[in-house]
Amino acid sequence: xxxxxxxxxxxxxxxxxxxxxxxxxxxxxxxxxxxxxxxxxxxxxxxxxxxxxxxxxxxxxxxxxxxxxxxxxxxxxxxxxxxxxxxxxxxxxxxxxxxxxxxxxxxxxxxxxxxxxxxxxxxxxxxxxxxxxxxxxxxxxxxxxxxxxxxxxxxxxxxxxxxxxxxxxxxxxxxxxxxxxxxxxxxxxxxxxxxxxxxxxxxxxxxxxxxxxxxxxxxxxxxxxxxxxxxxxxxxxxxxxxxxxxxxxxxxxxxxxxxxxxxxxxxxxxxxxxxxxxxxxxxxxxxxxxxxxxxxxxxxxxxxxxxxxxxxxxxxxxxxxxxxxxxxxxxxxxxxxxxxxxxxxxxxxxxxxxxxxxxxxxxxxxxxxxxxxxxxxxxxxxxxxxxxxxxxxxxxxxxxxxxxxxxxxxxxxxxxxxxxxxxxxxxxxxxxxxxxxxxxxxxxxxxxxxxxxxxxxxxxxxxxxxxxxxxxxxxxxxxxxxxxxxxxxxxxxxxxxxxxxxxxxxxxxxxxxxxxxxxxxxxxxxxxxxxxxxxxxxxxxxxxxxxxxxxxxxxxxxxxxxxxxxxxxxxxxxxxxxx
Amino acid sequence: xxxxxxxxxxxxxxxxxxxxxxxxxxxxxxxxxxxxxxxxxxxxxxxxxxxxxxxxxxxxxxxxxxxxxxxxxxxxxxxxxxxxxxxxxxxxxxxxxxxxxxxxxxxxxxxxxxxxxxxxxxxxxxxxxxxxxxxxxxxxxxxxxxxxxxxxxxxxxxxxxxxxxxxxxxxxxxxxxxxxxxxxxxxxxxxxxxxx
Numbered sequence: 001x002x003x004x005x006x007x008x009x010x011x012x013x014x015x016x017x018x019x020x021x022x023x024x025x026x027x028x029x030x031x032x033x034x035x036x037x038x039x040x041x042x043x044x045x046x047x048x049x050x051x052x053x054x055x056x057x058x059x060x061x062x063x064x065x066x067x068x069x070x071x072x073x074x075x076x077x078x079x080x081x082x083x084x085x086x087x088x089x090x091x092x093x094x095x096x097x098x099x100x101x102x103x104x105x106x107x108x109x110x111x112x113x114x115x116x117x118x119x120x121x122x123x124x125x126x127x128x129x130x131x132x133x134x135x136x137x138x139x140x141x142x143x144x145x146x147x148x149x150x151x152x153x154x155x156x157x158x159x160x161x162x163x164x165x166x167x168x169x170x171x172x173x174x175x176x177x178x179x180x181x182x183x184x185x186x187x188x189x190x191x192x193x194x195x196x197x198x199x200x201x202x203x204x205x206x207x208x209x210x211x212x213x214x215x216x217x218x219x220x221x222x223x224x225x226x227x228x229x230x231x232x233x234x235x236x237x238x239x240x241x242x243x244x245x246x247x248x249x250x251x252x253x254x255x256x257x258x259x260x261x262x263x264x265x266x267x268x269x270x271x272x273x274x275x276x277x278x279x280x281x282x283x284x285x286x287x288x289x290x291x292x293x294x295x296x297x298x299x300x301x302x303x304x305x306x307x308x309x310x311x312x313x314x315x316x317x318x319x320x321x322x323x324x325x326x327x328x329x330x331x332x333x334x335x336x337x338x339x340x341x342x343x344x345x346x347x348x349x350x351x352x353x354x355x356x357x358x359x360x361x362x363x364x365x366x367x368x369x370x371x372x373x374x375x376x377x378x379x380x381x382x383x384x385x386x387x388x389x390x391x392x393x394x395x396x397x398x399x400x401x402x403x404x405x406x407x408x409x410x411x412x413x414x415x416x417x418x419x420x421x422x423x424x425x426x427x428x429x430x431x432x433x434x435x436x437x438x439x440x441x442x443x444x445x446x447x448x449x450x451x452x453x454x455x456x457x458x459x460x461x462x463x464x465x466x467x468x469x470x471x472x473x474x475x476x477x478x479x480x481x482x483x484x485x486x487x488x489x490x491x492x493x494x495x496x497x498x499x500x501x502x503x504x505x506x507x508x509x510x511x512x513x514x515x516x517x518x519x520x521x522x523x524x525x526x527x528x529x530x531x532x533x534x535x536x537x538x539x540x541x542x543x544x545x546x547x548x549x550x551x552x553x554x555x556x557x558x559x560x561x562x563x564x565x566x567x568x569x570x571x572x573x574x575x576x577x578x579x
Numbered sequence: 580x581x582x583x584x585x586x587x588x589x590x591x592x593x594x595x596x597x598x599x600x601x602x603x604x605x606x607x608x609x610x611x612x613x614x615x616x617x618x619x620x621x622x623x624x625x626x627x628x629x630x631x632x633x634x635x636x637x638x639x640x641x642x643x644x645x646x647x648x649x650x651x652x653x654x655x656x657x658x659x660x661x662x663x664x665x666x667x668x669x670x671x672x673x674x675x676x677x678x679x680x681x682x683x684x685x686x687x688x689x690x691x692x693x694x695x696x697x698x699x700x701x702x703x704x705x706x707x708x709x710x711x712x713x714x715x716x717x718x719x720x721x722x723x724x725x726x727x728x729x730x731x732x733x734x735x736x737x738x739x740x741x742x743x744x745x746x747x748x749x750x751x752x753x754x755x756x757x758x759x760x761x762x763x764x765x766x767x768x769x770x771x772x773x774x775x
Contacts, residue, residue, distance in 0.1 A: 059673075060670065063666075063670075065663050065666075065667060066656075066659055066660055066663050118664075119656075119657075119659075119660030119663070119664075120660055120661075120664055123657070123660070146667060146670075148667065148670030148671060148673075148674060149670075149674060149675065149676075150674065150676065152675065152676070217675065218675055221675040221676065221679075222675075222689075225679070225716060225717070225718050226716060228717075228720060229716060229717050232720070232721045480692065480693065481692040481705070481706040481708065482692060482693075482694065482704075482705035482706035483693075483705070546689070546716070549690070549692060549693050550689065550690075552693045553690055553693035556695065557693075558695045558697075558704040558705065559704055559705050561704070
C-alpha cells in the first residue's frame with residue numbers, strides 16, 4: 001500500500017515535469033531561444049566608410065573621418081539620467097531634454113544619443129562620464145564627412161545630409177558608389193570583452209569607392225575668388241565661371257557665386273545650394289554669335305572678310321533690332337561684326353542660312369540638350385524646333401536671344417571652336433564612374449562629334465582674336481600679355497523671373513580660349529544682373545583674363561610665338577567709330 | 580605423461596608421420612606477464628591532468644588574447660583617430676583660402692603675366708612684367724551690408740575753400756568708410772582700399 005502511494009506521488013511529480021517540459025520545448029520554444037540569444041549577445045552595425053571625393057591630383061574635397069556615435073543602454077542610464085544628460089548636453093551642444101528623454105526611454109536597451117561626433121571629442125565625453133562612475137554610455141564607429149576645402153567646389157561636390165546620404169552634387173549623383181555597404185557584427189560580450197568561444201558572426205562592411213573629379217582645386221579656388229570679386233564688384237545677382245580643357249573636355253573648374261559651405265549646408269540659402277552653372281538657364285546673348293559665324297563659314301555662306309553693310313537699325317517683322325552702340329550706316333567685314341559685336345550685322349549674315357540648317361548647327365554645338373554630366377538637376381536649356389521659328393526667331397537666335405542655355409553648355413559650345421570644330425562633351429569625373437542612376441560618365445566615356453570644319457573653326461578663332469585686340473575689339477581686358485587670345489563678349493537682355501519677359505536687367509558674359517592658334521583652355525564667365533552699367537567686356541573680360549593667365553602659368557603653357565594677323569574690320573570707306 | 584610418450588613410440592612405423600602430427604602435447608602454460616600497472620596509470624593520469632590543464636591554459640590564454648585584442652583595438656582606434664586629427668589639421672593648413680589670406684597678409688599678389696625662360700637658349704617667352712598692387716585679388720568676401728539704420732549716409736559738409744581744418748575733417752571721415760566697404764581684417768584694410 002505504501003509502495004503504491006509512493007508510485008502515485010512519483011508519477012504526479014513526473015507528469016508535472018512533463019507538462020512543464022512540453023511547455024518549454026513545444027509551446028514557448030522560440031521565445032526562449034530568442035531570450036537566451038539576447039542575453040549578453042550584442043549586434044552592432046559596422047558602418048561602411050564612405051569613399052573620398054578628390055580633385056584631379058588626388059587632393060581631398062570630401063573625406064570621411066572616423067567619427068563616433070554615443071549610444072546608451074537606458075536600462076542602465078535611467079538611474080543617473082539627469083547627471084549624464086548634463087555632461088553630454090554641455091560638452092556636445094545638444095539639447096538637454098532630448099538627451100534626458102532618450103536616457104530614460106523604457107523597454108529598450110539601445111538609444112542613439114549623438115551621432116557623427118569627432119572621435120577625440122566623443123572620447124573626452126565618455127571619459128568625463130566614466131570619471132564620475134556613471135555607466136551605460138558606449139561609443140560606436142560612425143563615419144563623419146568633412147570638407148576640408150570649405151566652399152571650394154562645393155557646388156560640384158555637394159554634401160551629405162543628416163541621414164548620411166548624398167544631399168547634392170557628386171555626393172548625390174554617385175551616392176551608390178561612394179557609400180559602400182554597411183556590415184553587421186554579432187558577438188557575445190562579458191565584462192566589455194568578447195567571449196572568445198561564444199557565438200559570433202561578422203558581415204564585414206564594404207567600403208565605398210573613391211571618386212576623382214576633373215576639377216583642379218587650386219584653379220577652382222582661384223576661379224571662385226575672381227568670380228566673387230567680379231560679381232560683388234559689379235553688384236551682380238549671381239555668376240558662374242567654367243574652365244574647360246579644350247582637347248579633353250575635362251572641367252578644371254566650375255565656379256558659382258553665391259555658393260555655400262558643405263560643412264554647414266543648412267546655414268546657406270536654399271537657392272545657393274547646387275550648381276548654378278548647370279541649373280540656371282539664361283539667354284547667352286552675343287557670345288552665341290561665334291557659333292553663328294562658324295556655322296556660316298562652314299556652310300560656305302561667308303568668309304571673315306565678307307562685306308556687310310550695317311544700317312543703324314533693322315526691322316524684322318514687327319520688331320526693330322538695334323546695336324548696343326548708336327551708329328550710322330557701317331561698313332563692317334564679318335570680322336568687324338564679331339569684333340564690334342553688331343547684332344544687325346550678325347542677323348544680316350545669318351539670313352543666308354536656312355532656319356533648318358542653323359538649328360542643326362546649334363544642336364551640334366550642344367544647345368538644347370543636357371551636357372551628359374549625368375546630373376539630374378541639370379537644365380537642358382531651351383532651343384525651339386526650327387519649324388516653329390518665325391523670321392524674328394531666326395534673327396534673334398543668330399545673336400543669342402530667344403534661346404536659353406546653362407553655363408556649362410555654353411562653355412562646351414564655344415570650346416568646339418577652340419577644338420578645331422569638334423564638340424567634346426564636358427566631363428566632371430576623371431576616368432569613368434557609374435552614377436546612381438546607372439549611367440556611365442567620366443573623361444574616359446566622353447563623346448565627340450564634328451560640328452564645323454577645321455577651317456571654319458580656325459577662321460572663327462581668328463575673328464575672335466579681334467575681340468581681345470585693344471585696337472579693334474570690345475574686350476581688351478580679357479587679353480593675356482604675350483599670348484594670342486580668342487574671345488567673345490556677351491551682354492544679353494535678361495528675362496526676369498516674375499514677368500517672364502525682358503525686365504531691363506542684363507546678363508554679362510565672356511567666352512574664349514587661349515592660345516588662340518593652339519588652344520589649351522576654354523573659359524566661360526557669366527554674371528547675372530550686374531548693376532554697375534558694365535557689359536560682357538568690362539565685367540566678364542577681366543575675369544577671363546585673370547583666370548586664363550593663371551591657367552597658362554600653372555600649366556606652363558608658353559606663348560606659341562606666332563603673330564596674330566591684323567584684323568580688318570571695315571571695308572571701303574568704313575564707318576565712323578562710335579565714341 | 581612420460582609413459583604415454585613412451586607407449587606411442589611403439590606404434591608401428593607405418594603411420595609414423597601421421598602419428599607424429601597427431602601427437603598431442605601439452606601446451607606450455609603461458610607465462611602470465613602482467614604489464615606493470617604503475618606506468619600506465621601514470622600515463623593516463625598525466626594525459627588527463629595535461630589535458631585539463633592544457634584546456635584550462637588554452638582557455639585562459641584565449642581570454643588573455645581577447646583582453647589584449649580589445650585593448651589593442653582600442654589603441655588602434657585611438658591612434659587612427661589621432662592620425663585623422665592630424666590629417667584634418669594638415670588639410671586645414673593646406674586650404675587654399677588660408678594660404679591665400681596669409682600670402683596676402685605678407686603683401687603678395689598673383690602673378691601679373693605668365694612668362695617662361697627657355698633653358699636651352701635662355702630666351703624669355705611671354706611678356707613678363709612686375710606685379711603691382713593693382714594685380715591684387717580680394718580673397719575674402721565683402722562684409723554683409725549693414726541695414727540702413729546702422730549705416731546712415733555720411734553727412735558731407737562742404738568746407739570753406741582753402742580751409743585746412745575742413746579738408747582734414749573730410750579725409751578723416753572718408754577713410755573709415757572705405758575700410759568698412761572693402762576691408763576685411765584691419766591689417767589689410769589700407770591695402771584693400773586700392774584693390775578691385
